[in-house]
Amino acid sequence: MGVNLDNKLVVALSSRALFDFEAENRVFDEQGDHAYEALQLERTQVPAKPGVAFPLVKKLLAFNDDGEHRVEVVILSRNDPVSGLRVFHSAKMQGLNLERGVFTKGAPPFRYLRPLGAHLFLSANPEDVQGALDSSFPAARVFSASVVDAARHPNxxxxxxxxxxxxxxxxxxxxxxxxxxxxxxxxxxxxxxxxxxxxxxxxxxxxxxxxxxxxxxxxxxxxxxxxxxxxxxxxxxxxxxxxxxxxxxxxxxxxxxxxxxxxxxxxxxxxxxxxxxxxxxxxxxxxxxxxxxxxxxxxxxxx
CATH class of the missing domain: 3.40.50.1000 (HAD superfamily/HAD-like)
Structure with a gap:
């Protein structure tokens, strides 16, 4: 029998929603995708700082702590696959159990929400968020400057x-x-x-x-x-x-x-x-x- 995500809460989010990649994104804006990819590859083993959605994801994944798979978090990103290496390494080093990701290298990723059966999509890209909303998925553009405190009220x-x-x-x-x-x-x-x-x-x-x-x-x-x-x-x-x-x-x-x-x-x-x-x-x-x-x-x- 194939794997499916039925009866699970599925959250899809971009790498910039989960981690603080604002400095790296400035390199992308100023120097282009090749410089961005090289920088992310160079920093593969450097854990990224928590981003806006990090506390939400961390606590949602805690609903799986008894061994029952209730929540699935999927990276759905315009990043290239090489840059995706850092995303997964950072997740592992931050104690997040992420197994699935889609990296589209600049192409709109929201079209993959339907096969995922996503209940939420978070991204820093307003066009992707609008595309998700237009496709009837709950979606929001993260405010990258939000106060983030992953340690408060841990339970x-x-x-x-x-x-x-x-x-x-x-x-x-x-x-x-x-x-x-x-x-x-x-x-x-x-x-x-x-x-x-x-x-x-x-x-x-x-x-x-x-x-x-x-x-x-x-x-x-x-x-x-x-x-x-x-x-x-x-x-x-x-x-x-x-x-x-x-x-x-x-x-x-x-x-x-x-x-x-x-x-x-x-x-x-x-x-x-x-x-x-x-x-x-x-x-x-x-x-x-x-x-x-x-x-x-x-x-x-x-x-």
Whole structure:
């Protein structure tokens, strides 16, 4: 019987999402791919520093610590195969058990998400992230300047999500952008009993909760989730009722009414936070690993 990744949480990410290759990437930008490849080959045995997604990956892989294969992490990178040697060496030296990778030497790698059955794609390349989102995969562009602390709360995996255009569709956000706050509040009050349509990251939240249920008490890591949204009362009610209708619980919910999210996330200390608005991502990156979800009307207008 062939190997498959059915019934596993599959995370695909670029080498720059997992490791801090920003200095090497500057060599690529300034001197080209041959200089980049030579530098990575020269540094094959030098472990790369943790990147934005390192804490997330480290804790997800801990769900396999009892010997049960529940999580698969795959490198999906525009790097050349030679540079991929350093990625795998760095993973081994950092204690990450990675077995699979696809290196495309500049070609778009997101087309391999479908055969992987990926639940999440993280990359520093905005075109690859957009391609993944357009193909209906949860995906985010990592903020390379995010604060990264892989040592904090070692037995808890903390993930925070924005609501509209991330967990939920941007149906309500479109009202807000077109007609303002009063129209948005009135629309949400009128439709409070009607669940919001799902957004691009609902499948990931569902998969994370399935992972926690499957692991039970067998592994020491516990999942803690948060909804961090600019919504305020009374529009908060529809968001809560939507999660209830989906049968999904979050541990914390922050209805901030337009306040900056960074200070609140600094207290939550996420291993990753997903938001569709760049201003919120910039604030959040000061608190922890952050990814921009280029979905919804806000990003369509920017494009």
């Amino acid at each position: 808890e995996l903390r993930i925070a999500f924005d609501g509209d255009a991330v967990l939920f569709s941007d149906e309500a956000e479109q009202i807000f952008q077109a007609d303002g706050l009063d129209a948005f509040q009135a629309h949400e009050a009128k439709h409070v009993a009607r669940p919001l349509p799902p957004g691009p990251f609902k499948p990931l939240l569902e998969a994370l909760h399935r992972l926690q249920r499957a692991a039970g008490e067998a592994v020491p890591v516990r999942l803690r989730t948060a909804l961090v949204t600019a919504r305020s009362a009374p529009a908060h009610e529809r968001a809560i009722r939507t999660l209830m209708q989906w049968g999904i619980e979050v541990d914390e919910a922050m209805f901030l009414g337009g306040l900056q999210k960074g200070p609140f996330l600094r207290e939550f200390e996420p291993d990753f936070f997903f938001d569709d608005q760049l201003a919120h991502c910039e604030s959040a990156a000061l608190a922890g690993p952050t990814g921009h979800v280029a979905a919804g009307v806000v990003n369509l207008r920017r494009a």
